[in-house]
Amino acid sequence: MKIAIASGKGGTGKTTLATALAQAATEPIQLLDCDVEEPNAHIFMKPQLTEREAVTIAIPVLDTDRCTNCGKCGELCQFNAIVTIADQTMIFSDLCHSCGGCILVCPEKALQEQPKTIGYIDTGHSQSLNGDTITFVKGTLNIGEAMAPPVIKQVKKMVDPNQLTILDCPPGTSCPMITAITGSDFVLLVTEPTPFGLHDLKLAVETLRLMDIPFAVVVNRAGCGDNRVDDYCSDEQIPLLLQIKDDRRVATAYSRAEGLLTALPEMVTELRALLGRIDNCVAAAQRSLS
Amino acid sequence: MKIAISTTGNTLDAAIDPRFGRAVRFLIYDTEQKDFTLVENEQNLNATQGAGIQAAKIVADSGVQAVISGQCGPKAFNVLSTAGITIYPCDANSIAEALELYATGALQPAKDATVEGHWV
Numbered sequence: 001m002k003i004a005i006a007s008g009k010g011g012t013g014k015t016t017l018a019t020a021l022a023q024a025a026t027e028p029i030q031l032l033d034c035d036v037e038e039p040n041a042h043i044f045m046k047p048q049l050t051e052r053e054a055v056t057i058a059i060p061v062l063d064t065d066r067c068t069n070c071g072k073c074g075e076l077c078q079f080n081a082i083v084t085i086a087d088q089t090m091i092f093s094d095l096c097h098s099c100g101g102c103i104l105v106c107p108e109k110a111l112q113e114q115p116k117t118i119g120y121i122d123t124g125h126s127q128s129l130n131g132d133t134i135t136f137v138k139g140t141l142n143i144g145e146a147m148a149p150p151v152i153k154q155v156k157k158m159v160d161p162n163q164l165t166i167l168d169c170p171p172g173t174s175c176p177m178i179t180a181i182t183g184s185d186f187v188l189l190v191t192e193p194t195p196f197g198l199h200d201l202k203l204a205v206e207t208l209r210l211m212d213i214p215f216a217v218v219v220n221r222a223g224c225g226d227n228r229v230d231d232y233c234s235d236e237q238i239p240l241l242l243q244i245k246d247d248r249r250v251a252t253a254y255s256r257a258e259g260l261l262t263a264l265p266e267m268v269t270e271l272r273a274l275l276g277r278i279d280n281c282v283a284a285a286q287r288s289l290s
Numbered sequence: 291m292k293i294a295i296s297t298t299g300n301t302l303d304a305a306i307d308p309r310f311g312r313a314v315r316f317l318i319y320d321t322e323q324k325d326f327t328l329v330e331n332e333q334n335l336n337a338t339q340g341a342g343i344q345a346a347k348i349v350a351d352s353g354v355q356a357v358i359s360g361q362c363g364p365k366a367f368n369v370l371s372t373a374g375i376t377i378y379p380c381d382a383n384s385i386a387e388a389l390e391l392y393a394t395g396a397l398q399p400a401k402d403a404t405v406e407g408h409w410v
Contacts, residue, residue, distance in 0.1 A: 074347075079338075079339060079340060080337060080339060080340020080341070080343050080344050081340060083343050083344065083346070083347050083369055084347075085346065085347050085350045085351075085369055085372060085373045086350060086372060086373040086374060088372055088373075090343075090368070090369060090372060092340065092343060092365055095339050095340050095343075146339075
């Protein structure tokens with residue numbers, strides 16, 4: 001089963017919850033850090049990283065001898081990555097989405113694919129509280145690169161369908177978040193009880209309903225704001241599966257690169273129960289489909 | 291010669307649009323005929339990325355030799371330079387004022403992009 005931890009708003013506690021769930025699990029699991037623009041789960045998991053592989057995308061390169069500057073490639077490109085101007089064709093590879101369309105449409109076969117490294121994947125191991133193996137995978141997008149989805153897709157290629165997999169996802173509701181949650185069996189939306197938290201939670205809920213993935217809400221820093229998130233979940237009939245209280249000890253531990261379970265060890269029971277509740281939600285969603 | 295000026299309006303009294311790639315439109319002024327045409331930039335105003343590149347293509351295809359705008363990013367600068375178009379950053383209040391400054395040689399051509407790109 002694949003559980004994605006997403007949020008809408010950034011900084012609500014996705015990594016805090018994802019790493020704590022991984023540590024609380026009572027079976028060998030996988031933890032995938034899909035927040036490739038700023039991966040940070042490793043800071044709390046302290047895994048032994050043993051392998052690294054590059055992530056490359058295909059970008060077009062131009063053979064200027066063949067190119068007649070007809071401009072068809074630029075007309076086709078939906079990402080404004082190619083332009084023909086003053087009898088010269090220019091490629092802006094950092095805008096390229098690797099669709100390959102320009103290569104297909106070129107009548108002179110003047111464009112060819114060339115790999116370009118945009119990031120890397122690290123793989124290794126960590127341990128749960130029980131001593132079970134946590135397979136840890138982390139994607140990193142190189143600084144200055146704009147295309148997170150290819151790196152996220154490569155991280156997700158490491159998913160073992162026979163294991164429980166927890167995906168720590170990027171914030172927001174745009175391409176990186178969509179790429180990360182696609183194919184998940186369940187999404188946990190972590191939010192905080194503030195107007196910002198609620199606003200972005202609504203965007204995330206809208207996204208998940210469009211994608212038709214079952215989901216539930218976890219409120220982090222409960223007690224720091226108001227009850228509007230609770231009221232919203234109850235009005236929308238969204239299960240609110242866990243409340244993590246607002247506790248200074250969690251922040252103190254975080255600043256020392258220690259996770260939720262270091263600060264509040266008693267929460268392990270609730271986190272294990274949460275995994276059980278997710279099982280029930282997924283089973284219920286599957287029943288409603290069949 | 292022709293000069294493209296980024297603008298939010300449609301007359302010579304109109305304000306200069308400080309954005310180049312996401313300008314509302316371009317006023318293409320002909321210094322010999324002393325008249326102008328308007329070219330819309332709506333498609334690039336709403337582009338997710340690469341607005342500067344396509345705006346540069348629009349003005350290049352209009353046959354201009356100079357651009358007067360508020361700012362110009364690195365990709366737009368690259369395309370305009372390749373097309374042999376000179377960029378004059380300008381914070382004048384109106385197009386007429388900017389053209390006056392241009393005519394008297396008071397505008398300095400940009401040697402490089404005046405602002406950073408949005409991806410760096």
